[in-house]
Amino acid sequence: MSKPTSLVTTALGIAAFASLALTAGCGNKKTENKEAPGAAPAAAADSGGGGGGTPGVTATEIKIGQSIPYSGPASAYAMLGKGEAAYFQMVNDKGGINGRKIKFISLDDGYSPPKAVENVRKLVENEQVALIFNNVGTAHNAAVQKYLNDRKVPHLFVATGADRWGDPAHFPWTMGFQPSYRGEAKAYARYLLKEKPGGKLCVLFQNDDFGKEYLTGLKEGFGDQYDKIVVKTQSYEVTDPTIDSQVVSLQGAGCDALLTAATPKFAAQTIRKVGDLGWKPLHMMANVSISRTAVLAPAGLDKSTGLISAGYIKDINDPALANDPGLNEYRAFAKQYLQGLDLTDGTLEYAYGVAQTMVQVLTQCGNDLSRANIMKQAANLKNLQLAVIGPGIVINTSPNDFHPFQQLQFGRFNGNNFETFGEVIDSGS
Numbered sequence: 001m002s003k004p005t006s007l008v009t010t011a012l013g014i015a016a017f018a019s020l021a022l023t024a025g026c027g028n029k030k031t032e033n034k035e036a037p038g039a040a041p042a043a044a045a046d047s048g049g050g051g052g053g054t055p056g057v058t059a060t061e062i063k064i065g066q067s068i069p070y071s072g073p074a075s076a077y078a079m080l081g082k083g084e085a086a087y088f089q090m091v092n093d094k095g096g097i098n099g100r101k102i103k104f105i106s107l108d109d110g111y112s113p114p115k116a117v118e119n120v121r122k123l124v125e126n127e128q129v130a131l132i133f134n135n136v137g138t139a140h141n142a143a144v145q146k147y148l149n150d151r152k153v154p155h156l157f158v159a160t161g162a163d164r165w166g167d168p169a170h171f172p173w174t175m176g177f178q179p180s181y182r183g184e185a186k187a188y189a190r191y192l193l194k195e196k197p198g199g200k201l202c203v204l205f206q207n208d209d210f211g212k213e214y215l216t217g218l219k220e221g222f223g224d225q226y227d228k229i230v231v232k233t234q235s236y237e238v239t240d241p242t243i244d245s246q247v248v249s250l251q252g253a254g255c256d257a258l259l260t261a262a263t264p265k266f267a268a269q270t271i272r273k274v275g276d277l278g279w280k281p282l283h284m285m286a287n288v289s290i291s292r293t294a295v296l297a298p299a300g301l302d303k304s305t306g307l308i309s310a311g312y313i314k315d316i317n318d319p320a321l322a323n324d325p326g327l328n329e330y331r332a333f334a335k336q337y338l339q340g341l342d343l344t345d346g347t348l349e350y351a352y353g354v355a356q357t358m359v360q361v362l363t364q365c366g367n368d369l370s371r372a373n374i375m376k377q378a379a380n381l382k383n384l385q386l387a388v389i390g391p392g393i394v395i396n397t398s399p400n401d402f403h404p405f406q407q408l409q410f411g412r413f414n415g416n417n418f419e420t421f422g423e424v425i426d427s428g429s
Contacts (some may be wrong), residue, residue, distance in 0.1 A: 015157045056130030057369045061364070063103045065123030068136040068159070073238045076264040076294035076347065080159060081106040083351025084134065086337040091359060105129065109140060109240060116140035117147070119259070124153055131156055131374060134177070134354050138162045138210040141174075149173045154374045157354050157404070161288070162213050166403040168379070175378055175402045177354055180310060181210065181261070182217035183427025187310045187408055188259055188284045190220025192229070198284055200231045202255035204270060206244055206262055207235035212288065214261035231255060234267070236266060236309035247273040257282040264294040271295070275303030287311040287408075292428040293345035296413065305415040310425070312393050313349050317417035326387035349388040356386050357395065357404070392424040403428060 036215040056063035065397065072077040088102050105127055109115040116135065123129045124147075131154035135141050138160040145164075149171050157177035158165050161184065165176030192199055205211030215233065219226050232253035234246035243266050250258065251274075258281040260270045267289035272284065287309045289295050296304040314327055321327050330352055334343050341348060362369070364377040381404065384395040393407040406428040411418030 005063055037204065037406070039122060044244055054130055054370050055128040060099060061103055062369065063105065063127060063129040064131055064133050065120070065129035065132050066104070066106040066135060067109045067116045067119035067123070067128060067140070068134070070108035072112065072241035073265055074111040074136065074263045075293065077159070079341070079345055079347040080351045081134065082341065083338065083348040086354040087333070087352055087355035090337050097362065104134050111137060111140070112141045113137070113143040117143050120144040120147065124148070124151065130154070130369070130371065133157060133358055134159050136160070139208050141165070142209060145171055145174050156378055157357060159354075160210065162209055166401070168400060168402045173375060175397070175404070177357070179408055179427040180407045181213035182220065183406070184287060184310050184408060185217025185259070185261075186221035187213040187357055187425055189218050191284075191410065192257055192282070193222070196257055199229065199257045199282070200255045201229050201257045201259060202250040202253055202281070203230060203233040204243065204250060204262060205233065205235055206266070207237055211235065211261045213411045214259065218259070222400055224354070230344055236262070238263070243269050244273050249279065251277055251279045255281055257284070259284045261286045262289055262312070264289045264291060268295045268299040271299035271303050271307065275300060283307050285309045290418070292317060293342045294347065301415050304413050307413040308410065309418065310410050310427075311418070313346055313353070313389055313409055314388055315407060315417045316349060317344055317347070317412070318419070319417070322415055329387045353386040353388045355426050357381070357384065360384060381382055390420070390424070
């Protein structure tokens, strides 16, 4: 069921990014759209500006909807909704958008695609939200992608790295956020070829579109060497209680390198079991599961030491970043708005960054908060550098490029934090 907590489902205000403000004047009269499903955003029927016409937008309110797992096997991602709600509250407290507040409605889907469909339909048809923001899960977003595109509802900054979120030719109303899983996997393949030539790789992956994207990326990265290097793969279901048997099987294959493409609960189990077995492979972890709070600490910081991942978010636990201006901005926010939450959880940093990006898009909309213009501005982000994102990593989008982030930086966990190494790499190449 949904979680109507004060952080998540109450009306939240949002101020301008970089001290800019939107002007008021959008009404809430719904306009019937008789154009063909999937038409380009510029042709949307609700293209009116301050005069109104956009569902979920009035002179005093913008409704934003979301479906994420507050319960179930991926409940670690609940911190996304809490962090985003807190960010919107912060900017509202600074004055809002010329009196316009955001009502952020975030519902629990338990990491179930059918429940995500139910939630999104409720948000669009009953709550009349202007857009859907940062829904979690590859299968969960895939289940609503056609529905939202047919109805020309912005489906923005989805919390999954599948390549399909960057396909404006077929899905002009859907946009991703984080670097692609395939690109990340290709980076691991190239790293292994360079650092461990002749190495044998085992792969543990979630048996859905999320996990399979990593296999696709490895095949692209290794090319015709794939079958020689990847000696064994094991999958798991999100309903499995543990992955111990899979890890034992992979160890038995004689691998000296392991890639884990798992969500936090199963990532922590994998690290712990690898340590219990005394197995010491070169262990690479998908960057969606490197939270100190949700993964590394539960697995054991000692057992997590040496873990490698290719990420893009600054590690707040890194003493070298104690005086980083961007993280100091985040710390000041967290001190007031994230009380009671574990600030070592990188998921909260992600929430801060993606909420900051959403505000930038709304700011660029000016007085035109039509769904068409929201998509137009989302596809017009230029060299946007967020406070919590690593140096040299910026957001760029265009009408033909719906992959906001395409850069990664390798890091190795030292028992306390990830130490970055190497150059910033392009995950899209």
